[in-house]
Amino acid sequence: MSSTRSRILETARRLITEQGPRASMADVARAAGISRQAVYLHFASRASLLVAVVRDMDERDGIRAHCEKALTGEEPVEAFRAFLRVWLRYAAVIHPVASVLLASRRDDPDAAAAWNDRMGELHEGFLLAARRLGTTGRLRPGLVPDVAADLAWAMTSVPVWEQLTTDRGRSADEVEEHLAGAVIAALTGDPPPEPARA
Known part of the structure; x- marks a missing residue:
């Protein structure tokens, strides 16, 4: 460059x-x-x-490679958990720019183009993970991969991350742990893991 x-x-x-x-x-x-x-x-x-x-931010941090690596894990639920953790850590990095683009996208077509470009690629990762859960029988009954991907993508969106960290004062680590567990539980029906005790 x-x-x-x-x-x-x-x-x-x-x-x-x-x-x-x-x-x-x-x-x-x-x-x-x-x-x-x-x-x-x-x-x-x-x-x-x-x-x-926004693509440059992704490339500098290697987010695509990190997400792809996470999704290659042998056990599909744990691979998805790893993917969620990678994404939620990155949400903290991109939050300043992402929140500005998100707030402006309704009346600014250029901001919307940038936002949609990156969130569309992220959604593809969620869809790959959800399809793998579906083909291995790990999605809860009645949930199809397309809907599962949409739910997980929305549950871990930048606005949700922002509400939990900025509005509610939760640490990024706490949000990562509990949100990843909540998404896995919502998609698989498995109970979230017990939090680690100090």
Whole structure:
């Protein structure tokens, strides 16, 4: 990746966190110390810039590789639990940018494009895990993989994570442990594991 492109992405990420996703291409150019034309040489539109910002965050943290590795575990329920833990840890990392995009997506098509791009890929991971649970007979009776994926995806969404950590003051570790257990219990019908005692 060129140094100019990297600078644009880093600057855009900072501006999104500080100002919201409405930061313009001109704002990014000014903050990065380059011309608007230079920004447009790398990104054809504001939407493509916002999508690139969130994809760059994913690539830097290797979230896709971590999720894929988690899903390769031999036992499907434990593989899904590992996947949930990877995602919930990453929710803490992306929360500042994700919450801004989420709050703006209803009236900002560019923010919606960036949000939908990344959440769509995440949902694919949930669907793979749910299908594996289904084919191995681990989904609770009456629950099909498509619905199971939707439920798990929604139950571990950034707004839910934010409510539990920011609004209710739970630690990220506590949310990860209990939310992963709740999702597994909801999908499989198995009781959640007993919490570790100090």
